Amino acid sequence: MKINVMLVSKLEKNIKVMKNFIEDEEIHIVGDSTTGSVALDKIENLMPDIIIMTLGTGDNDVLSLAERVFLHRPRTHVILLAEYIDVEILQSAIAIGVHNVREFPASSKEFAEYIKSVYHNENSRIKALNEKQNLSWMSRVVTVFGAKGGLGKTTIAVNLAVKLAQSNKKVALVDLDLQFGDIHIFLDIDPSDTISELVQEFFTSNIDSVRSFMTVHSSGIHILSSPKSPEYAEIISAEKIQSLLSLLRTYYDYVVIDTPPFFTEVTLTALESSSTILFVTGLDISILKNSKVSLSLLDSLQQTDKIRLIVNRAVDMSSITINDVQSILGCPIWAKIPSDYKVAVTALNRGIPFVLSNPGSKLSQSIEDVARLLLDGEGENSEKKGNLFPVNPQEKVKIGKLKSFLKKEKK
The missing domain is CATH 3.40.50.2300 (Response regulator)
Structure with a gap:
């Protein structure tokens, strides 16, 4: 075009x-x-x-x-x-x-x-x-999180953002994997500015100023890339991220956030600022162990009403089935993404999201289903029913101190 x-x-x-x-x-x-x-x-x-x-x-x-x-x-x-x-x-x-x-x-x-x-x-x-569309004036922050690397979080975040933009929505895609984020590779862009330049040069309440640090992709999404070098992650505070997300919500219909596979002060801020948390898990015991611990932590932070569980590469194996995932984690499965290594890797290597390069694939159809659920409001907070991820009192005390620990570690 x-x-x-x-x-x-x-x-x-x-x-x-x-x-x-x-x-x-x-x-x-x-x-x-x-x-x-x-x-x-x-x-x-x-x-x-x-x-x-x-x-x-x-x-x-x-x-x-x-x-x-x-x-x-x-x-x-x-x-x-x-x-x-x-x-x-x-x-x-x-x-x-x-x-x-x-x-x-x-x-x-x-x-x-x-x-x-x-x-x-x-x-x-x-x-x-x-x-003459019925416009929704409420911006939504959708954070994609998983408890282990290699789960496909970035793949989901990138393709979901593009799919939402195809529905005539203004979409921002923010890479908060501040040390090793690679959204720019998935989209084949070379950003002149990143989130580190934004917080270093100036930080204002002007959305136009913030947008000047974002890269516009041909799909229409606006990307705020992660720093070009890991050491710049240290200058990006949770307070600045909170202010940034509040500002982005004044302009964009959807703010999609990609995160690292571990908890940091910045990650916790993004999760707490979210309308919806797309929690990605998989079908091996190591991933499920980490997912169980992470869900317990999010429950202690009173974030479980936002969680929508996504099973990526959802192919039943002899040892662990999709039904086992729901039973082990004690959380209903919201969406399933099929396994298609060839489509996913080809899209990554070409720098073209598969929802654009291969829209008829099962992978693209599954992302379209997720986007439709969000657009229909099924990703919104629902009333919390019971304690989905029970933790004992001693564990809850430990988790409640996590933010303080992260702040001390950063200093």
Whole structure:
């Protein structure tokens, strides 16, 4: 899918600068023009998806053209670029209905990601208006967690995020495996910024500032990648993660979080901030042992009403069956993901989620089922009935001290 872009500026040098900054195979420059009637004729003939205009203080002709496009071509979206942004420029843009205003980009990759973000967001808005959908204003945080590495948590998180985005939802995918997260590999992206740059450079209450550190995937999901090196995990505190998730909920319909296979202060914060915890387990005794302990801990933290148990690679074996899992863990199975090594590994090696590359596979169908359950509200908290994961009083005291222990260890 190509995004057709037209460039408009009174100065030829600005058009050259913009052309040099657009180096992305998904973005196609269909033409350029100065302002005035010539620009209007080209817009009518070329029908671009996005028009990028340069704007300076007092450029009334640029604002007039932008306003005409906004009023008469609602499917063509306008981006205004300025060498610097001041109050006057922002007020002028808002007055004509244009809200995609930014300074000249620092890199071509940043510029391409911004163009894609505008394209996907504006198209989602237009689609929602046309379909007269019943909108849900309650954002949902879905955390994928498992008690051992190699369970397929990242595979589920990535494909689920893409599937939710296909349902016309604004989706953020956050990699909180801060030492060895690899969501970017599953999606074949090379993020210029990660969560460590976000918390180091600045942390504001402005969602646009946070989004500038995210990478936009062609599926429409926005990714906040894990740090590029494990030592940066130390600078990311639970308090900052809590603030970040609260901020993301103001903009995205779904925030999908991938986590490491162990409890940290950051992981506990994500779990407590979640609407739904997709707890992934498997069919071997080691995984089930770790899962049992982890479920007991989550019960002591009063999180069991959020848990939805998923059995990954759900193929009955001679020693342990799927029914055994439910009996051992004392928790109903919410969803089952079949085993298909070839489809999963091929998708990973290509960097294309299998819900896109192989939508007809059983794996893709199972992820679609999980997405549908979440969209239908079946992943929401339900009233807790009894103590699903009983622990003795001594164990509960130990677990209750976990947060304090983690804080001391971090110091």
